[in-house]
Amino acid sequence: MSGNFLPPVQLTASGRPVLQRNEIECFYLSSVDLISEDEPTTIPFPNLKSGLLILTSHRLLWISDSSSSEITGAFAVPLAAISHIFSHKKSIKSMFASPRIRFQLSLTPDGRVSGHGLRSVVATIVLRGKGDCDAFLTKFWENWRARAWEDDGPAPGSSSGSGFSSNSGSAPASSGIYSSDGTVRMVGVAGILRKEQEMWESTDKSLQDAFQDLNALMSKAKEMVMLAEKMRQKLLSGSTSQTNASNDEEMGTKEEMQDWLLSVGIISPVTKESAGAMYHQQLSRQLADFVKVPLERAGGIVNLIDIYCLFNRARGTELISPDDLLQACSLWEKFDVPVVLRKFDSGVMVIQNKSHSDEEVFTKIKVLVMKPDTLRAGISASDAARTLGVAPAMAKEHLLSAESKGLLCRDISADGFRFYINLFTEIDRDDLHLVKDHGIYATWVRANHAPQ
């Protein structure tokens, strides 16, 4: 009676189940009942008591203990026929009773277990022995989900409901020690060699598959790049043909497009013409905030290269390029931030406070160069740096600025690069020896003739 219901499992001489091709054993539970708690009259589910339950990749095998007398033999529940596995509900009742796992099997009209049946029955696994119910359930789910039987191609007879007792002659040998007809396969060196062979073949196949995927990926990537290029072209042509961007909506979508392109890693081509992509705007504001502290520490003026290093170090990851930095700084004109980017004649670029006044600096410098010491020996950039409270490189820029304004003159010699107050303006062309009583020239003469 039960022989028609659940397909039997072939056993070897020592009671080991004969596995199908690629079937792998996953979990063992002992002292397991396999029953149905549905109405016994409608469905003749076998009452399998106290057997060994083996969960494989393809089936649930129940093998009777030799000691139990009621039903002997081994039966299988193909995982393919399971339509649902119920979750294990823990209740007070279940704490004292043996753990149970329920699942739903689908049946053909004439009562055979089948993957495509319309009727169904709920079966129960009762774990009477020691066994990790939760682990089993997890593995049960996994295997059922994995649907390993579908990878095997047309498996012999699973849908028609016929038994698994005899594999057709063309079926290849299964893995493991037992071959399909139940005989022990050759182990030893030949077996090992064959295993090696099989492993190579499967690796080779999976590599080929992987490369197929890679080719597929690359062809997709090519499409993506072409798409992005088209969009880029569209943006470019859009911006040049419509110079009066009166249409706000259009500008909005264009900005979105730019942001999207940027996020994919493609530099927007219209940043200069448009208001600037969101990325640069945000970066610009962030930079303005960041720059406050270093500026204060450096006396109100910092070299752009120093800011580049400091900013990137603070960011840690997602470093910005020098171009990004320059763009962020140039956007400051559009916002109301208290800092500006400034380029000196020498080409050096600095960031300084808007409140920074060149006139103030020049006044300070003038005071400095009129001191008796500096009237005699002039000042170097490092001397000025100390007085102005800025970095020597910045001080040099200030001195050069003052020189270009006619405030100072340079003196280059073995003593270095020094600056003096500009006397040339004080000297009378017509009388080279004339020194007016008051004035810078007189002060200088006095300072240089005073005993040192």
Added chain:
Amino acid sequence: MQKLGEFKLPHFFNYPPYFTLQPVRDTREKQVQLWKDLILDYCRTQKVFVIGLEEEFPLFSNPIIGRSLTHEAREAFLSALVADGRAEWMDKGHRKCLILWHRIQEWAEILVQFARDNGLEDGVVTMEEIRFGTESQGTELQGIDQTILNRALKILEQKGKLVVFKGTSTDDEGVKFSL
């Protein structure tokens, strides 16, 4: 007051930036002007007619402040004099410069005056006498550079004011005035 020989140096000669070629345009102009004036002054009083750039020209260094003009600076200032017509390069490599604190034309006029002062309107006089003779002592002609003298004489010759004639040697070269 510092002196360079008998020459009184101005105060700004001790101003270090004076010896560094200034980049700022206005400052540079003033600096060049001061150097031109100083050079001419010095050459006139010290009777220097030729400046060699690679030689030690005392005006180009100030040992007291430890500064001296670079070759570039020297050439710049002398070129400014040349542009003014107050000097001439004697060679293409700009190694020697003829200083004309009097322009050639002015020298010609001085010669004419010299002839008149000494009753030589129709007279003859040798080059040697013009340069080192008793009549020229105490005048600007004393020790005049030969090249400059020749140039001045040439101008006057072209105007028909005199004739230059060569003797048996350069010492015998002479001039016959016909003013």
